[in-house]
Amino acid sequence: xQEKLFAGCDVGSTTGKAVLIRDGSIVGSVVVPxxxxxxxxxELVMNEVVKQAGLSSITDLAYLxxxxxxxxxxxxxxxNISEITCHARGASWLCQSVKTAIDIGGQDCKVIGxxxxxxxxxxxxxxxxAAGTGRFFEAMGRVLHLTLEEISxxxxxxxxxxxxxxxxxxxxxxxxxxxxNDGVDVVDIAAGINLAIASRLTSLVRKVGIVEDVTVTGGxxxxxxxxxxxxxxxxxxxxxxxxxxxIVGAIGAAVLAREQHQKLPRS
Amino acid sequence: MAVIEILLNISSSFPNEVxxxxxxxxxxxxxxxxxxxxxxxxxxxxxxxVRIRATGSADTSDGDAYLSAYNCTFTRHALDQxxxxxxxxxxxxxxxxSCDHIRRxxxxxxxxxxxxFMQLLNVPHTTTDGTCQWxxxxxxxxxxxxxxxxxxxxxxxxxxxxxxxCNETRSLLKRIHETRKKPDPPLTGAEMLGITVAATAMxxxxxxxxxxxxxGELESRVHPDKYRARIMLVAGLLDDPEFLKIIExxxxxxxxxxxxxxxxxxxxxxxxxxxxxEALADRYMNxxxxxxxxxxxxxxxxxIREMMEAYSADGIICERLKFCDLWAGESTLLRWTAxxxxxxxxxxxxxxxxxxxxxxxxxxxxxxxxxGK
Numbered sequence: 001x002q003e004k005l006f007a008g009c010d011v012g013s014t015t016g017k018a019v020l021i022r023d024g025s026i027v028g029s030v031v032v033p034x035x036x037x038x039x040x041x042x043e044l045v046m047n048e049v050v051k052q053a054g055l056s057s058i059t060d061l062a063y064l065x066x067x068x069x070x071x072x073x074x075x076x077x078x079x080n081i082s083e084i085t086c087h088a089r090g091a092s093w094l095c096q097s098v099k100t101a102i103d104i105g106g107q108d109c110k111v112i113g114x115x116x117x118x119x120x121x122x123x124x125x126x127x128x129x130a131a132g133t134g135r136f137f138e139a140m141g142r143v144l145h146l147t148l149e150e151i152s153x154x155x156x157x158x159x160x161x162x163x164x165x166x167x168x169x170x171x172x173x174x175x176x177x178x179x180x181n182d183g184v185d186v187v188d189i190a191a192g193i194n195l196a197i198a199s200r201l202t203s204l205v206r207k208v209g210i211v212e213d214v215t216v217t218g219g220x221x222x223x224x225x226x227x228x229x230x231x232x233x234x235x236x237x238x239x240x241x242x243x244x245x246x247i248v249g250a251i252g253a254a255v256l257a258r259e260q261h262q263k264l265p266r267s
Numbered sequence: 268m269a270v271i272e273i274l275l276n277i278s279s280s281f282p283n284e285v286x287x288x289x290x291x292x293x294x295x296x297x298x299x300x301x302x303x304x305x306x307x308x309x310x311x312x313x314x315x316x317v318r319i320r321a322t323g324s325a326d327t328s329d330g331d332a333y334l335s336a337y338n339c340t341f342t343r344h345a346l347d348q349x350x351x352x353x354x355x356x357x358x359x360x361x362x363x364x365s366c367d368h369i370r371r372x373x374x375x376x377x378x379x380x381x382x383x384f385m386q387l388l389n390v391p392h393t394t395t396d397g398t399c400q401w402x403x404x405x406x407x408x409x410x411x412x413x414x415x416x417x418x419x420x421x422x423x424x425x426x427x428x429x430x431x432x433c434n435e436t437r438s439l440l441k442r443i444h445e446t447r448k449k450p451d452p453p454l455t456g457a458e459m460l461g462i463t464v465a466a467t468a469m470x471x472x473x474x475x476x477x478x479x480x481x482x483g484e485l486e487s488r489v490h491p492d493k494y495r496a497r498i499m500l501v502a503g504l505l506d507d508p509e510f511l512k513i514i515e516x517x518x519x520x521x522x523x524x525x526x527x528x529x530x531x532x533x534x535x536x537x538x539x540x541x542x543x544x545e546a547l548a549d550r551y552m553n554x555x556x557x558x559x560x561x562x563x564x565x566x567x568x569x570x571i572r573e574m575m576e577a578y579s580a581d582g583i584i585c586e587r588l589k590f591c592d593l594w595a596g597e598s599t600l601l602r603w604t605a606x607x608x609x610x611x612x613x614x615x616x617x618x619x620x621x622x623x624x625x626x627x628x629x630x631x632x633x634x635x636x637x638x639g640k
Contacts, residue, residue, distance in 0.1 A: 069625055072628075084633035085633055085637070108626065119637065120636070125629070
């Protein structure tokens with residue numbers, strides 16, 4: 001008999017992610033942009049992933065763990081677990097050698113030290129400020145008229161990154177405007193942006209301590225330019241995960257769903 | 268209304284109904300800023316001692332004309348309230364060199380919005396026989412100034428009476444605090460903080476009578492919410508029960524604390540067998556120390572350890588106000604000491620008025636999950 005299906009649903013600040021696992025492998029995953037209400041985002045992303053896996057309804061799932069900023073508002077979740085625990089478990093499940101996960105999400109970034117059994121050893125999280133998060137890149141993209149993919153691709157071509165001193169999104173935005181008006185190449189500005197964020201993240205990582213392997217999770221992990229800057233700053237190779245880094249939290253939630261389900265008393 | 272609700276209501280504003288009534292009846296009120304101010308002297312002169320809070324302040328625009336963005340937000344909110352005339356009901360203000368932020372706050376108040384009685388104590392930063400004598404000299408100066416300003420002599424007999432009264436408050440608060448040792452504590456941490464805050468903002472005579480009734484009520488009260496972990500809360504100036512409610516809403520029940528508006532303030536009584544001024548000097552220089560006492564970390568940690576054991580606490584949540592340099596140092600030291608002792612610790616930072624609640628919830632929930640609770 002096939003094992004039951006377990007689900008993780010990660011409703012973040014910017015995107016909703018859902019993952020289904022069965023027999024230790026991922027059988028479905030979906031990412032959607034957030035709707036105004038977290039309940040609706042959860043519903044949308046879960047319906048999509050269930051459809052993808054060929055199920056008729058969410059009720060066919062054995063257990064669902066919700067995580068992310070909207071975790072308290074996922075209507076059909078059996079339980080919610082913080083995204084810090086989920087990212088640690090997800091990263092460790094995908095690659096056991098990972099001992100540090102840098103999660104760069106839409107509105108915050110976290111550095112998570114992971115123990116050998118995939119548990120959180122220590123974590124740090126940025127504060128209210130948007131520096132070092134997806135919001136920062138969105139703000140810069142707006143000024144540069146570039147998509148996030150373009151910022152990533154262009155930044156890799158730069159030989160002399162522009163110097164962006166401010167790590168505050170609001171001030172950095174006006175610095176970028178000044179650079180544009182000074183005639184600095186967009187390629188160098190894009191690289192400067194990635195460098196500024198990498199510096200900010202590096203100091204957060206140093207507070208937790210760099211224990212290899214280091215990986216990056218969350219939507220911003222798709223920014224190859226940022227990853228390269230991070231590697232330079234951390235003097236460490238970033239271990240790339242075999243799955244989309246954006247769904248690592250949802251993967252962790254699904255893995256935890258399976259564990260939690262096994263703990264339930266058998267009827 | 269149950270006593271606890273009355274007390275929580277009293278703690279939820281500054282000034283409150285009781286203080287206003289005291290004023291209406293012609294009573295004097297002296298506000299103070301720090302747990303090292305001997306309230307007994309203010310009481311002995313016939314005035315009501317209240318600890319100054321900026322509860323309810325939503326703005327620092329007036330205060331920020333004098334204090335800057337890197338001053339602690341408590342001082343900025345307090346100054347703002349004073350400049351807006353919200354503390355005009357105070358007949359006097361007593362402060363001390365608690366920290367640089369409070370010192371500058373006092374300077375600005377004295378310049379821009381002084382109250383009729385203004386006094387700054389100079390309190391040493393270490394506890395030795397010599398510094399206790401120094402503190403005794405300082406509070407003797409405060410005694411004389413109060414006597415002169417209010418035209419009342421503080422006799423030994425009056426002072427002994429005030430000490431007895433404050434000791435009773437301390438002993439009642441300690442008994443209330445101790446009810447939380449139970450596996451099902453009858454009080455949440457937020458409620459306990461509300462109660463101690465009320466103690467700093469109303470006549471002790473009235474408060475003590477209410478606490479005796481509360482002790483009776485607590486015997487049959489069981490805390491209804493389930494919790495996942497028992498927490499020891501360690502912080503400096505933290506007077507907002509709402510912040511504790513957010514923490515406890517994640518399943519982290521605060522069963523014990525070392526807070527400036529909490530156990531550190533009420534824990535030890537003054538020795539009634541000593542001459543009264545000596546008793547005060549001994550009591551205030553030896554209460555569980557604030558990080559302003561630079562030789563106090565070991566004593567603070569021992570206090571925390573002992574408390575955690577007695578209250579079966581699983582871990583520590585340590586909170587500091589942004590830009591508080593004393594607690595920046597202390598929370599780092601505490602992180603090191605706790606790690607060595609194998610005690611889980613979560614360090615939080617906040618501004619005087621709470622914000623960033625989403626991140627706070629995530630941090631606390633992860634902390635509980637990490638403890639395997």
